[in-house]
Amino acid sequence: MKIHQRIRTAVMTTTVMLTLSGALGGTAVTLYGDEGMYLFNDLPKETLKSRHDFEITQAWADHLRLSSVRFNSGGSGSFVSSDGLVLTNHHVASDTLHKLSTPERNLIDDGFTARSIDEELKAPDLELNQLHSIENVTDRVNAAVDDDADPETAFKQRRAIIATIENESFESTGFRSDVITLFGGAQYHLYRYKKYTDVRLVWAPETAAAFFGGDADNFEYPRYNLDATLMRVYEDGKPAKLEHFLAWNDQPLQGGELVFVSGNPGRTQRIYTVDALRYLRDDRLPYVLDYLRRKEILMQQFSLNGAEAKRRGRDELFGIQNARKAYTGMLAGLQNPQTFAAKKGREDKLLAAIADDASLAPLADAWQDVAKLQKEKADMLDQSVNLRSSLFSLAMNTVLLAEEDTKPNEQRLSEFTDAGRESLLQRLLSTAPIYDDLETVKLADELSRLIEVRGADDDLVVEILAGKGPRERAAEIVAGTRMNEVPYRKELVDGGRAVVLQSDDPMIQLARWLEPEYRRIREINEKIDERERQAYAKITEATTAVEGTGGYPDATFTLRLAFGTVNGYDEDGKWIEPTTDFAGAFTHAADHEGQEDFDLPSRWYDAKDRLDLSTQLNFVCTADIIGGNSGSPVVDRDGKLVGLIFDGNIQSLTADYLYSDEQARAVSVSAVGIREAIEKIYQAPDLAKSLGQ
Structure with missing residues (x-):
């Protein structure tokens, strides 16, 4: 042979x-x-x-x-x-x-x-992170969440205990400490990393x-x-x-x-149900692909401005093209009827077994809960004010950090807790070059997209544009900002909320205008995530009872x-x-x-x-x-x-x-x-x- x-x-x-x-x-x-x-x-x-x-x-x-x-x-x-x-x-x-x-x-x-x-x-x-230890903290996380808590309360209780566990671990070991959600919320493990x-x-x-x-x-x-x-x-x-x-x-x-x-x-x-995969096929992946194609064209056009423009935009263009091809393959797989036939066959068999077991039958409602959530997730796809440019991201994170630092650690957004502060500051105070011409093009496109999503007469859009078109306004903001200066960013971070609120930097002002809407949208998505996490925890419980688990x-x-x-x-x-x-x-x-x-x-x-x-x-x-x-x-x-x-x-x-x-x-x-x-x-x-x- x-x-x-x-x-x-x-x-x-x-x-x-x-x-x-x-x-x-x-x-x-x-x-x-x-x-x-x-x-x-x-x-x-x-x-x-x-x-x-x-x-x-x-x-x-x-x-x-x-x-x-x-x-x-x-x-x-x-x-x-x-x-x-x-x-x-x-x-x-x-x-x-x-x-x-x-x-x-x-x-x-x-x-x-x-x-x-x-x-x-x-x-x-x-x-770079080197994983030193893993600890199962499921019981402690679950004990901190009331059995009868509504999704919003449950999310806050879970966020608080996770922040507490991470901070205790960081203070006792000096290692980066992350609590990881596993098996759809059925387990929580604490990962400790040595950082380089x-x-x-x-x-x-x-x-x-x-x-x-x-x-x-x-x-x-x-x-x-x-x-x-x-x-x-x-x-x-x-x-x-x-x-x-x-x-x-x-x-x-x-x-x-x-x-x-x-x-x-x-x-x-x-772990996704058939309905969740249908959402990916019909809503999420087409939406992402449309966005990536838009950005690919934008970066290709920017790169035509000369050899230096091509160099500046090359890494981002590569990432966009790589993602576009990957998502195209993912969508093609979901659009193949055989994929859904295989998933649906397993799901139908599982639900039939659950229905035949009186102790498991109530868990079947979780599949319906997931199905309902997919419509809500689809409705939120366009709901974003996270303008994707380096300068804006630095500004928004600076504004958020200033506000989150006024709260107890366990009540902060997850990326602003004490355990993750060193990593956050490394990103905020990075000395990596930022190019005004590239930032202007990216911000202008994001402002234009914001108009398309929210409408030109939207109060927030009107306030942001200040009577100018997206390109003119983006150029004005980028030309006027000091967020490309590391010492200035450090001054804002060290000064805290008072200094940030007093700043007249146009990029900081843009982030402050968008902060309330960012928090509103994030809160809605977090509630959806919590309800979905609870549903998948039940699905995991039912699946384990019928099939066991593959161990991963x-x-x-x-x-x-x-x-x-x-x-x-x-x-x-x-x-x-x-x-x-x-x-x-x-x-x-x-x-x-x-x-x-x-x-x-x-x-x-x-x-x-x-x-x-x-x-x-x-x-x-x-x-x-x-x-x-x-x-x-x-x-x-x-x-x-x-x-x-x-x-x-x-x-x-x-x-x-x-x-x-x-x-x-x-x-x-x-x-x-x-x-x-x-x-x-x-x-x-x-x-x-x-x-x-």
């Missing part, structure tokens, strides 16, 4: 349903293939033993957890040396690359390699190599991308000395190998463990091999000659004779991942790094609400390819040698 036939047989086998014991109950539940984003305090030990003959030890899991990091900008990473090196994706680091770039030093286009410690560039506002805020850029390839193939290849496979970047964490002005970091595997992966992914998947909606809750941008095997797949009658190499990259470039996104950097051609072209570059596996997993380390049975997650294929984009490994694949850069490139293309042999040491 040829190797691709053996792999195909393995893929077919993984679609067989598995029976597991639940974490919330002892009943059996069916999972499909390698499904699962598991909590590090509830790992699938029996599953891994029975399916893959792998015994996961506590020491193995603890080492991987402490070697993993979360980027506050969105994404994941891992420690890969004893002296603080952190590996992540180029596109996760692109926000920092953008902020460190200047017209004279374009890190996005040209890449960067520090030849010594002294050359490493400090990120202006990056925070002195983070420096060490190496990044050119975007032409990291995003080779551009939008055309995005979410596709085969891929030939070097979507990797190295940073370094510092403590007390020196490279951090780490006990936990990942050793490097210098052997290429083979088909069928078991691998693990440790990362921070963003948000999934697998929906993703919450917190650390999870996934696993899978290196396998190709069938697409349109063609077998897609699981791995690619450097030779394939050069062939792919030649096949698309004349298309800018397929032009490899010149230094790749300069190094071609030095490269081992058979070196593995990318690979796919069946691990269960979504957005937020970007930058996640992929490790083998020994816990050694074998790859770096950077994408999923187009078939994986339904993973937010439905997992299948028939075709869906996680796409990674191979560890051997990263080392080969750093040593031979970027000619940094000492850096390459230090990986895993």
Whole structure:
């Protein structure tokens, strides 16, 4: 049997349903293939033993957890040396690359390699989180909420106890402390993180190599991308000395190998009811896509103003285009009738079982509660006054902080409590550059959109525009504000409510005008969220009683463990091999000659004779991942790094609400390819040698 036939047989086998014991109950539940984003305090030990003959030890899991990091900008990473090196994706680091770039030093286009410690560039506002412990605080949270409380009261009581728990933890440990809602509100866990805020850029390839193939290849496979970047964490002005970091595997992966992914998947909606998915399909996702298309056109037009405008807008445009393609795939999955047939079949079976059990029958009302809430959520889609520009966001957060600081900690909005203050101030006082021309364009478009949503005669709109058009008013506000000055922002933060109220800064005034409406809309949405949380807690209770649980809750941008095997797949009658190499990259470039996104950097051609072209570059596996997993380390049975997650294929984009490994694949850069490139293309042999040491 040829190797691709053996792999195909393995893929077919993984679609067989598995029976597991639940974490919330002892009943059996069916999972499909390698499904699962598991909590590090509830790992699938029996599953891994029975399916893959792998015994996961506590020491193995603890080492991987402490070697993993979360980027506050969105994404994941891992420690890969004893002296603080952190590996992540180029596109996760692109926000920092953008902020460190200047017209004279374009890190996005040209890449960067520090030849010594002294050359490493400090990120202006990056925070990395290392998860140190998890504590189940469900009983304490639930005890603080009265059984007969209405949704508004219940929300306030829950917010108060969560703020208290977080602050107590922060004061006693010094760690960032976040209470995370799990299983739709059935559990609450306290996550404690060590923070690294002195983070420096060490190496990044050119975007032409990291995003080779551009939008055309995005979410596709085969891929030939070097979507990797190295940073370094510092403590007390020196490279951090780490006990936990990942050793490097210098052997290429083979088909069928078991691998693990440790990362921070963003948000999934697998607990969602059919009615909730219908809301996503018919309302939420089309709304988001319309917004993204609008912003994509805006940023494309801005980029036509010259090379510098293109540089300034490039990172944001990439993010918008990436999101647009991702949401398009998600919507396509929901528009496929088979998706709803699968979800509805399971839901109907579950509701029938609940109806036959008198003790569970009252819980069936929760499905109707969720259905009613979807209409309210649809009505709120356009209700936003959060104008999306950097200067306005800084102003609004400054205004909100000034007001929230006058309240007891347990009564504040969640992001303004004492436990999160350091992270908030790091963002508010960031030294990252802000460009007036880009801010003016973005704010003008947001004001124009506000008119479209609320109407030109709306009292708030009339007050904000002050008799001017959106473009003229935006230009006036941006030209007059001092919110782009860090000392001025610090003056407002330190001065508190009195100083903020006295400020005549036009951006602060804009935020103050919009603050009451922002709070009104937020309060409505929070009430909806609370009612939905209560409904899903009942749905989780009923589902657990009938089916058990797969042992993992929906993703919450917190650390999870996934696993899978290196396998190709069938697409349109063609077998897609699981791995690619450097030779394939050069062939792919030649096949698309004349298309800018397929032009490899010149230094790749300069190094071609030095490269081992058979070196593995990318690979796919069946691990269960979504957005937020970007930058996640992929490790083998020994816990050694074998790859770096950077994408999923187009078939994986339904993973937010439905997992299948028939075709869906996680796409990674191979560890051997990263080392080969750093040593031979970027000619940094000492850096390459230090990986895993």
